[in-house]
Amino acid sequence: MGVITTRMLKRDASGVDAAVALLSRGDLVAFPTETVYGLGGDARNGHAVAGIFAAKGRPSFNPLIVHVPALAAARAIGRLDGPALRLAQRFWPGPLTLVVPLAEGHGLSPLVTAGLGSVAIRVPAHPLAQNLLGAFGGALAAPSANPSGRISPTTPAHVLAGLEGKIAAVLDGGPCAVGLESTIIGGTPLALLRPGGLAGEEIEAGAGPRAQPGSAITAPGQLASHYAPAAAVRLNANCAQAGEVLLGFGPMQSDLNLSASGDLVEAAANLFGHLHRLDAKGRPIAVAPIPDCGLGRAINDRLRRAAAPR
Ligand code: TXA
Numbered sequence: 001m002g003v004i005t006t007r008m009l010k011r012d013a014s015g016v017d018a019a020v021a022l023l024s025r026g027d028l029v030a031f032p033t034e035t036v037y038g039l040g041g042d043a044r045n046g047h048a049v050a051g052i053f054a055a056k057g058r059p060s061f062n063p064l065i066v067h068v069p070a071l072a073a074a075r076a077i078g079r080l081d082g083p084a085l086r087l088a089q090r091f092w093p094g095p096l097t098l099v100v101p102l103a104e105g106h107g108l109s110p111l112v113t114a115g116l117g118s119v120a121i122r123v124p125a126h127p128l129a130q131n132l133l134g135a136f137g138g139a140l141a142a143p144s145a146n147p148s149g150r151i152s153p154t155t156p157a158h159v160l161a162g163l164e165g166k167i168a169a170v171l172d173g174g175p176c177a178v179g180l181e182s183t184i185i186g187g188t189p190l191a192l193l194r195p196g197g198l199a200g201e202e203i204e205a206g207a208g209p210r211a212q213p214g215s216a217i218t219a220p221g222q223l224a225s226h227y228a229p230a231a232a233v234r235l236n237a238n239c240a241q242a243g244e245v246l247l248g249f250g251p252m253q254s255d256l257n258l259s260a261s262g263d264l265v266e267a268a269a270n271l272f273g274h275l276h277r278l279d280a281k282g283r284p285i286a287v288a289p290i291p292d293c294g295l296g297r298a299i300n301d302r303l304r305r306a307a308a309p310r
């Protein structure tokens with residue numbers, strides 16, 4: 001893949017139109033969602049989908065999440081009924097991905113699902129993502145817009161830092177509000193496949209599956225070492241050791257604090273941006289303990305992967 005000029009597209013009708021023109025040709029456009037930036041390509045176009053794997057340097061063809069504007073469009077590609085349908089009705093649009101059986105005549109490139117009989121579907125709530133999907137008029141395959149194994153991007157600058165020269169454009173929607181990838185649920189019976197931006201407690205209240213801490217079930221492609229900064233990461237640190245920078249939580253001395261007031265929603269939104277900034281200092285990163293409830297579960301999942309041996 002040669003080096004191309006990556007354009008920055010404005011968050012207005014002209015930017016959305018330009019993004020649609022590029023996507024329709026099979027080019028790749030990073031776009032904002034409320035969770036993280038996605039690297040979008042036409043989910044029906046095998047060439048575009050292959051380009052996503054190439055740009056990210058993904059080691060294997062893991063299945064990708066397919067983004068659609070609403071439940072009706074989701075039902076054209078996946079079979080949604082029973083408890084999965086109830087979760088969709090309750091939490092879409094929002095940071096929830098559902099893995100369901102492929103629908104007859106779905107039209108997706110088999111690369112999107114890695115040849116599986118199921119598909120991961122998400123309806124993002126971000127207004128710019130909604131505009132883009134509506135104007136494009138088809139499904140967009142979109143993993144997080146970062147090189148494989150690195151920290152997920154929550155700003156256009158993060159996307160450029162990892163993928164400039166490899167993708168056609170970035171649609172600039174500013175920073176992402178949630179800051180953690182979507183929660184993934186699927187299987188029969190429904191199970192939590194990846195903790196994420198929709199807290200387990202909320203899903204249980206909506207009659208979804210119980211979040212089982214340490215459950216052996218994971219989405220394929222959930223490698224232990226993932227979301228990795230270049231620097232070493234040490235967890236559950238109450239203070240920095242010599243040479244380390246400290247990522248704090250709650251009232252404490254630190255180099256950067258995820259949330260000085262101990263708010264897990266604020267901490268989730270800050271997580272990847274703060275890791276990017278501390279990583280740029282080129283020193284090992286110590287991270288304060290984070291409570292393992294609410295969005296804290298997804299934060300701790302990402303931190304364990306960041307700290308895993310690689
Ligand atoms: O918030 C998000 O979910 C972001 C934004 C851009 O929407 N997307 C994202 O996509 O995180 P990605 O590709 O990085 O994560 C996709 C996850 C992978 O762990 C993959 O294995 C799982 O979804 N997945 C996709 N299709 C699946 C399937 N048919 N069965 C099980 N897991 C699947």
Ligand code: MG
Nearest residue numbers: 143144152181
């Ligand atoms: Mg990712």
